[in-house]
Amino acid sequence: MISSTSLFAPVDSDLRLLTDNLKRLISARHPILGAAAEHLFEAGGKRIRPAIVLLVARATMLEQEITARHRRLAEITEMIHTASLVHDDVVDEAELRRNVPTVNNLFDNRIAVLAGDFLFAQSSWYLANLDNLQVVKLLSEVIRDFAEGEIIQSLSRFDTSLSLAAYLDKSYYKTASLIANSAKAAAVLSDAPSTMIESMYDYGRDLGLAFQVVDDILDFTSPTETLGKPAGSDLVSGNITAPALFALEEQPLLQALIEREFSQEGDLEQALALVQTSDGIERARELANCHARLALQHLDCLKPSAARDSLAELTSYVLSRLY
Template structure:
């Protein structure tokens, strides 16, 4: 899917190292997420494909490439903070910054990356792009607050879950897709099409991650199964399962405090239709992402963006 931008992705790797830089061993450790983890190029790849799609396959500009780099740095900064909040010790098979050092260092490293992204964002000299990407960092904070206020809350609705998921995950992809279209001088209709493409694809990504937290696919997830449950984060599979299994209510209300509660909860969820319903929800959003670029100019980049959405649908079939 990324063959046409492979060269640009290799350049992105080089540029990221220069942007972050080995200023301090601890900051270098923070960049492990960027440089030594598999599967960390999906967001910049999407941004570059949107750029090609919106400017009808013309050459990418330095601004397009820099936006992709900024998006990856913001994403990585959010992971550093998430690992602290979730008390996560491994990610993609490697120790997290907070486990190698401590929470304070991890938070400072995340703050540093957010600051770096802001600096490079300002240097794009495009006020519209600055506004839309700056809002993402606010969305991250709002999503984290919303999540912290609903831990172990069995009254949480799917709508609340989707709202939180947008702010924590989909906002960055949606806004970066729109920003990429802006840099390609796309009209407002096209900008909104790509925004909605990123929004729905981001939501599909989040739902799939939440499914993997239950199904225990540690290789794909890169962190221990059941971590969301342990932290009281009620996700789509669990919320759907609650409608069928009253025993889950008891486990959540006692906050999984007894030995074996997490494992028992996972077993109960798997015995319901919760996972299948969550898969259907993810497919719905992946299909919605395709619909939003259905009438865009037909070119290889558009085809690759559609193929990516279809890959997600097939991945969870």
């Protein structure tokens, strides 16, 4: 399996600088908010989203050094991502993320919601200070998409009539929007040609969709220790993802179990077994593969460089998490 460390070699020193800066940027006036936010940045995330911003910056600048605005955009991207995770954990009543206690578990829901709000507000302030209206619009759209994704997910719990298109829309709002719009914003800050800017958006969108589908597969196939949260937690909460959606087409009993919200003893175990014995996981893998291949094609507009190679390898890395 490709490691994210070797993958991000072209921006390794940029990412080290980013981690130091993030802790400095979020030092809040109130120590508890600062502690909550710092806990998140210490929680061992792979920094995939800011790495993509920095790689797109390097791939579109080539001979020139990336700018302070590119670096700040990468920091804003990680802040927005982290804020969304905090709110996600509150909504999902999660106790663990990356095998580390969540902010709502460590402090309480009220502090967690405020910590998330604080990070969104901080990111918006730094975003405004980039003085680039197009970039402000792109990243503001992401924050709106996160909220929309959460609302759609909450309203469609245990809804077995969810279509694949609606699932992909929700996956775009919750995951792909940030990757797509921040990659596009990095190209905007590089003054790249408009066709290249759009290709970076398309790359981020398809990579983000592949990433989310893989995450949804891992929820059925990975043990809790690997996942950093209980396996099958999506289905328990009524969040019907690609493997279950495909399984529903061939397992009528699964529909009944979901619709009665696993209210009888053994319902959940039976539902998980039905997904495992169906073609659902295999078909979800094909869906992830399809989006990863599309993401790779969108890089054709970039000239050869180490950063472009890393962006290309990322499409394989996302899929390699399955094996």
